[in-house]
Amino acid sequence: MEQSVRDTDQYAAYIYKFIQKYIQLSEAELNRYLPYVEVRQFKKREVILQYGQVENYLNLVVKGLVRKYTQVGKLEKTLQLSKEGQLIQSEMSFHTRIPSSMITEALEPSILVSMRYEHIQYAVDTIPGAEHLARQMMTYLFIKKDARYFKQLKNSTRQRFLNYVTNHPNMLQRVPQKILASYLDIKPETFSRLKHLLKDPKKEDK
Amino acid sequence: MVKALKEYLGKFIALTDEELEQLASAGELRTYDKKIRLIKEGENEFYLNFIIKGLVRKFFLKGDEEIITQLAREGEVISSSVSFLSGEPSQYIVETIEPTTFISFHRESIEKLYEKDVKWQRLGRLIITDLFLQKEGWELERILYNTQERFVRFVSANSLLFQRVPQKYLASYLNIQPETFSRLKHLLRTRTIQKPAIS
Numbered sequence: 557m558e559q560s561v562r563d564t565d566q567y568a569a570y571i572y573k574f575i576q577k578y579i580q581l582s583e584a585e586l587n588r589y590l591p592y593v594e595v596r597q598f599k600k601r602e603v604i605l606q607y608g609q610v611e612n613y614l615n616l617v618v619k620g621l622v623r624k625y626t627q628v629g630k631l632e633k634t635l636q637l638s639k640e641g642q643l644i645q646s647e648m649s650f651h652t653r654i655p656s657s658m659i660t661e662a663l664e665p666s667i668l669v670s671m672r673y674e675h676i677q678y679a680v681d682t683i684p685g686a687e688h689l690a691r692q693m694m695t696y697l698f699i700k701k702d703a704r705y706f707k708q709l710k711n712s713t714r715q716r717f718l719n720y721v722t723n724h725p726n727m728l729q730r731v732p733q734k735i736l737a738s739y740l741d742i743k744p745e746t747f748s749r750l751k752h753l754l755k756d757p758k759k760e761d762k
Numbered sequence: 763m764v765k766a767l768k769e770y771l772g773k774f775i776a777l778t779d780e781e782l783e784q785l786a787s788a789g790e791l792r793t794y795d796k797k798i799r800l801i802k803e804g805e806n807e808f809y810l811n812f813i814i815k816g817l818v819r820k821f822f823l824k825g826d827e828e829i830i831t832q833l834a835r836e837g838e839v840i841s842s843s844v845s846f847l848s849g850e851p852s853q854y855i856v857e858t859i860e861p862t863t864f865i866s867f868h869r870e871s872i873e874k875l876y877e878k879d880v881k882w883q884r885l886g887r888l889i890i891t892d893l894f895l896q897k898e899g900w901e902l903e904r905i906l907y908n909t910q911e912r913f914v915r916f917v918s919a920n921s922l923l924f925q926r927v928p929q930k931y932l933a934s935y936l937n938i939q940p941e942t943f944s945r946l947k948h949l950l951r952t953r954t955i956q957k958p959a960i961s
Contacts, residue, residue, distance in 0.1 A: 626905065633905050648898055651891055657902070680884070687880050691887040695847050698894045702844045705831075705901055706853060710824050 563595040567669050570618050574641060578692035579685070588683050592675035598622075598662035605660040611649035613670040617642055620666025621730055625738070626658050634739040637663075637731060643697065663731065708741055716740050717750045766814055767865060770837055774888035775881070785882075788875055789865040800856045807845035807852050809866040810889075813838055816862025817926055821934070822854050830934040831900065833859075833927060843893055859927065904937055912936050913946045 571593065572586050596615075598604055604622065605611055615622070622644045624636040635658070638644035649656035650673060671679075679686045707716065720740055721728055727736065728751075737747035764786050771777055777785070789812070794800065801807050803823070811818075818840045820832040831854070834840035845852035846869060875882035903912055916936055917924050924932070933943040 626902075628906060635901075635905075648895055648902075651895055657906070687883045687887065691883055691890065694887055694890045694894065698890055698897070699844050699848050701894060701897055705897065706822070709829055709831075710822065 564590055564593050564669075567593075567595060567618050567667075571616065571669055574616055575689065578696060579689050581685070581689075585683075585685065589671075589679060589686075592671055592679055594670045594672070596668045596670050598666045598668070600662060600665050602662050603659060604662060604668070605646055605649075605656055605658070607657065607659050608655045609649075610653055611646040611656050612673050613668075614643065614645050614650065614673075614676060615660075615668040615670045617644060618667050618669050620662055620664040620668075622660055622662055622666055622668070623731075623735060623739075624658050624660050625735075632735075632738060634735050637727065637735075637739055639727075639730070643693075647697075663735070713740075713742050713746060714750060714753075717742060717747070718754075721754060766837055767812055770812065770839070771885065774892070775885050781881070785875070786865065788871040789867050791863065792866045793863045794858045794861065796858050796861050798858050800858070801842050801845075801852050802855055803853060804851045805845075806849065807842035808869050809864075810839060810841045810843075810846055810869075810872070811856075811864040811866045813840065814863040814865060816858060816864075817860040817923075818856060818858050818862055819931055819935075820854050820856050828934060830931055832896075833923065833931070833935055835923065835926075839889065839893070847890070859931070909936075909938050909942060910946060913938060913943070914950075917950065 568586065568590060575581050575586065617638050617640055619640060622638045623634050624644060624646065625632050625634040636644060644660060646656040646658040646660060680690050707719065711719065717740060733747060734744055737744045764782060767786060768777065768782055813834055813836050815836055818834050819830050820840060821828045821830040832840060840856060842852035842854045842856055872886065876886060907915060913936060929943060930940055933940045
């Protein structure tokens with residue numbers, strides 16, 4: 557895990573674009589955040605946050621794929637998959653400062669742009685507009701979280717599968733099937749069966 | 763009344779009496795009888811409701827089945843929060859279980875407070891974060907614990923609510939089949955299962 561100022565600069569445009577989703581920001585304003593940003597690199601299957609550690613980072617994935625999961629008995633339950641342009645962290649641990657019941661892990665070689673807990677606190681205290689940005693981001697994350705639970709509970713297994721593969725066409729290739737099945741709360745056998753279903757309409761198209 | 767609000771907000775931020783007064787005057791006092799819907803599916807949510815007294819549930823319909831995602835009582839906040847924050851029509855229904863009194867904050871009143879002082883923005887952010895973590899906690903309960911564990915954990919942490927909330931609502935909230943819920947309740951009464959201290 558290496559980091560230099562040049563690394564951060566290299567991703568400035570990426571961070572800028574990401575923040576524009578939430579608020580309008582000038583380049584000068586963005587520059588106030590950059591000193592607090594770290595670039596972190598992880599190998600495939602490297603653990604980013606171990607179970608029992610306190611989460612100190614909010615991470616933006618700039619390259620790669622990261623998952624958040626927990627162990628339930630012998631099973632792994634995947635709760636989040638984040639690819640380029642998405643955030644990931646063990647939220648409960650980050651906000652309440654208690655040890656994490658989640659593990660975050662890189663599924664592909666990954667580069668994260670990360671901001672430490674205390675730097676975020678410092679930023680919202682000192683940078684004008686940072687409090688507004690933080691609220692907008694939290695609002696967005698809340699809406700996304702609710703949407704995921706809502707769909708999980710309201711839709712049938714088949715609907716969940718079809719919605720997901722339609723909206724995330726590359727993930728079927730990028731994510732191991734077992735992990736994707738767990739994320740969508742679908743039994744592995746059912747997942748395989750649904751995948752076959754998916755192939756049929758394509759044949760008819762030809 | 764303002765005291766209850768102060769106690770709730772004290773979890774997030776220290777407020778002077780003047781600030782608290784300013785906030786309380788931005789709210790509207792609303793009182794409803796039991797089983798009244800504050801918001802239905804497809805309507806827009808304009809309010810964040812702080813409960814002064816009473817008991818409220820939030821749910822959505824899966825076919826004919828009501829799926830309860832929140833139970834809130836005195837000192838807690840309830841709203842069709844996604845609709846409130848996004849401006850999109852509500853996918854949830856919010857309904858009183860008991861006669862309930864709220865201090866309700868209209869979206870526009872909150873926006874006005876945000877413009878006045880960054881302190882209100884911070885309070886807003888911390889409340890949204892709290893709602894976010896509640897949701898996370900609710901999902902984790904369902905993932906990490908089996909039916910009996912969920913039942914026991916709830917009863918131990920909320921023994922008063924256990925008396926107040928109709929059984930079928932609790933069963934839905936905890937994602938337990940009504941028959942299983944009755945059986946667990948019986949086991950609890952006959953002390954076949956013990957209430958552990960909640961960690």
